[in-house]
Amino acid sequence: MNQIIELKIKPNYVAEIANGYPLILKDSVEQLDEMLIEGTLLKIVRPNGKYIATGYFGKQNKGIGWVLTRDPLEEINQDFFQDKIKSAINLRESFFDDNETTAFRVFNGEGDGIGGLTIDFFDGFYMLSFYSEGIYSFRALIIEALKETVNYRGIYEKKRFDTNGQYVEQDDYIEGEMGQFPIIIKENGMNFAVDLNDGAMTGIFLDQRNVRQTLKENYSDGKTILNTFSYTGAFSVAAALGGAYETTSVDLAKRSIPKTIEQFSVNGIDYEQQQIKVMDVFDYLQYATRHNLKYDVVVLDPPSFARTKKMTFSTSKDYPKLIKDVLAITSPKGIIIASTNNASFDMKKFKTFIDKAFKESNKRYKIIEQHQLPEDFVTPENYSEFNYLKVCIIQLLK
Ligand code: SAH
Numbered sequence: 001m002n003q004i005i006e007l008k009i010k011p012n013y014v015a016e017i018a019n020g021y022p023l024i025l026k027d028s029v030e031q032l033d034e035m036l037i038e039g040t041l042l043k044i045v046r047p048n049g050k051y052i053a054t055g056y057f058g059k060q061n062k063g064i065g066w067v068l069t070r071d072p073l074e075e076i077n078q079d080f081f082q083d084k085i086k087s088a089i090n091l092r093e094s095f096f097d098d099n100e101t102t103a104f105r106v107f108n109g110e111g112d113g114i115g116g117l118t119i120d121f122f123d124g125f126y127m128l129s130f131y132s133e134g135i136y137s138f139r140a141l142i143i144e145a146l147k148e149t150v151n152y153r154g155i156y157e158k159k160r161f162d163t164n165g166q167y168v169e170q171d172d173y174i175e176g177e178m179g180q181f182p183i184i185i186k187e188n189g190m191n192f193a194v195d196l197n198d199g200a201m202t203g204i205f206l207d208q209r210n211v212r213q214t215l216k217e218n219y220s221d222g223k224t225i226l227n228t229f230s231y232t233g234a235f236s237v238a239a240a241l242g243g244a245y246e247t248t249s250v251d252l253a254k255r256s257i258p259k260t261i262e263q264f265s266v267n268g269i270d271y272e273q274q275q276i277k278v279m280d281v282f283d284y285l286q287y288a289t290r291h292n293l294k295y296d297v298v299v300l301d302p303p304s305f306a307r308t309k310k311m312t313f314s315t316s317k318d319y320p321k322l323i324k325d326v327l328a329i330t331s332p333k334g335i336i337i338a339s340t341n342n343a344s345f346d347m348k349k350f351k352t353f354i355d356k357a358f359k360e361s362n363k364r365y366k367i368i369e370q371h372q373l374p375e376d377f378v379t380p381e382n383y384s385e386f387n388y389l390k391v392c393i394i395q396l397l398k
């Protein structure tokens with residue numbers, strides 16, 4: 001059983017936590033005991049000692065822990081985790097019933113009541129991700145709770161936190177069938193190869209499901225598509241299946257070539273008819289501008305921070321410049337699918353980046369579609385900061 005200590009919250013943070021804000025911010029406490037052990041339960045109290053909530057200590061980039069319950073009598077035990085997981089599974093019933101989509105998120109951290117923990121479903125396999133040492137201390141209870149709640153082929157885990165500043169190579173397998181990876185999952189009828197035993201990432205970002213679907217259905221037929229920061233080429237696959245004339249995938253990582261070939265191949269697409277380039281996107285944009293290349297659709301999904309030999313890119317500073325560079329190689333009535341998962345700014349701010357880029361380029365545009373996290377990525381009501389995904393589909397005008 002994890003130890004419990006009392007944690008006094010500063011007066012001006014009391015209302016927010018009492019009203020439902022799930023994150024315990026570093027600034028909300030006077031002073032944190034440096035010896036505090038990750039996973040310690042926190043009885044969060046007002047300055048006068050009155051109970052507000054129970055949480056746990058677990059450092060992530062944003063906060064120092066998460067609220068688990070506002071009921072002073074509720075204990076944090078296997079039943080607690082089981083109730084949360086069960087509710088989350090029930091909420092996704094329609095996903096389990098959909099034969100065209102066999103991979104989705106079944107538990108989304110704070111949105112489902114336990115910050116720091118996510119669980120993804122891949123055709124019978126469950127993959128747990130732990131985002132702090134603190135939540136990892138509840139690992140055994142959480143795994144038992146999951147096993148009691150679902151039928152599974154296999155269970156895998158990812159530790160998404162540093163252990164003493166080092167990423168530890170680990171065996172991700174926990175229980176059940178040892179997957180023969182890659183397994184092929186379905187998403188709206190498209191196939192994707194997924195590997196749960198291959199580092200931090202699996203081959204597909206499930207939160208872009210609706211964006212891939214609209215790219216396939218509405219923006220691909222007969223078009224040329226440039227997919228920047230393409231990773232395993234999931235957007236390129238969607239575009240090719242939607243009838244694209246040609247796709248070009250650009251990513252810095254050498255691994256993106258075999259991975260992208262694999263994603264095309266499991267969909268019966270001849271990868272030799274597509275372009276796959278291992279290149280710095282910023283260099284590619286220059287190259288394409290010099291050669292006067294134009295694309296009907298450009299997908300722009302950079303990581304929040306990117307480091308290249310020459311520069312560092314941060315979405316919160318450099319996104320307008322990136323869009324300006326992309327405008328130079330977009331067809332006159334073309335489409336830009338601009339995406340970011342940087343949680344440090346919201347949709348409104350993101351739109352100001354887009355507006356700045358177009359103003360400075362003397363071009364007109366219209367945002368014809370926008371997306372945030374899909375239905376399975378449940379976020380806490382009233383707190384839009386946890387809905388980190390922002391996607392605008394921009395139509396160039398005149
Ligand atoms: N859009 C992808 C996910 C992108 S993940 C999808 O939906 O599947 C971010 C990718 O950016 C990684 O594959 C990383 O290798 C790549 N990357 C980071 N910096 C880059 C750069 N300067 N040029 C090209 N690719 C880069």
